[in-house]
Amino acid sequence: KQEVTQIPAALSVPEGENLVLNCSFTDSAIYNLQWFRQDPGKGLTSLLLIQSSQREQTSGRLNASLDKSSGRSTLYIAASQPGDSATYLCAVWEGSQGNLIFGKGTKLSVKP
Amino acid sequence: GEEVAQTPKHLVRGEGQKAKLYCAPIKGHSYVFWYQQVLKNEFKFLISFQNENVFDETGMPKERFSAKCLPNSPCSLEIQATKLEDSAVYFCASSRQQGPSYEQYFGPGTRLTVT
Numbered sequence: 001k002q003e004v005t006q007i008p009a010a011l012s013v014p015e016g017e018n019l020v021l022n023c024s025f026t027d028s029a030i031y032n033l034q035w036f037r038q039d040p041g042k043g044l045t046s047l048l049l050i051q052s053s054q055r056e057q058t059s060g061r062l063n064a065s066l067d068k069s070s071g072r073s074t075l076y077i078a079a080s081q082p083g084d085s086a087t088y089l090c091a092v093w094e095g096s097q098g099n100l101i102f103g104k105g106t107k108l109s110v111k112p
Numbered sequence: 113g114e115e116v117a118q119t120p121k122h123l124v125r126g127e128g129q130k131a132k133l134y135c136a137p138i139k140g141h142s143y144v145f146w147y148q149q150v151l152k153n154e155f156k157f158l159i160s161f162q163n164e165n166v167f168d169e170t171g172m173p174k175e176r177f178s179a180k181c182l183p184n185s186p187c188s189l190e191i192q193a194t195k196l197e198d199s200a201v202y203f204c205a206s207s208r209q210q211g212p213s214y215e216q217y218f219g220p221g222t223r224l225t226v227t
Contacts, residue, residue: 042220042221044205
């Protein structure tokens with residue numbers, strides 16, 4: 001059974017720092033991995049989707065990498081801003097059915 | 113529309129009452145997914161649809177939960193005889209097609225509180 005783990009559970013950094021969020025999964029037979037952002041009381045905003053054949057994806061200050069063989073993905077946020085404060089979730093898509101399996105998230109707080 | 117819409121935003125039910133949640137997928141998206149988020153950010157997949165057909169229902173507690181996606185109507189998730197443990201945020205997501213190239217876009221969720 002696929003399990004997705006995110007470390008750390010919470011992270012607090014000063015504004016301007018570069019930071020890395022980690023996601024690991026137990027079964028490397030995934031089709032893609034998606035990073036989301038969730039603001040309090042809100043839905044999920046898709047940030048980046050990495051296909052299983054890809055190594056990384058970039059969008060603005062965000063860069064996500066995928067290493068299927070080791071079962072790991074990282075989300076790199078450059079020059080963090082207070083507006084980046086949110087919970088970041090990773091989810092893997094496996095099998096033919098297409099439902100996502102989520103980690104429990106990393107709650108990020110960026111202090112001004 | 114351009115966003116997944118979910119109604120209501122909040123729903124409070126007494127234990128044993130029925131709850132019905134609605135989801136309108138993004139126009140042109142063929143697949144709809146329902147997820148349940150309980151405390152500590154635990155997401156659980158419930159059911160998915162391809163248009164009006166059930167695609168995968170492996171996550172559904174079939175005794176009390178049912179769902180439909182009918183043509184020209186919002187999709188619905190219904191819980192008969194709610195229990196305290198059903199308290200959660202229920203998210204609906206849609207995607208254009210099925211496959212790893214297609215992102216799932218999530219709605220804002222419906223917070224169900226069972227008292």
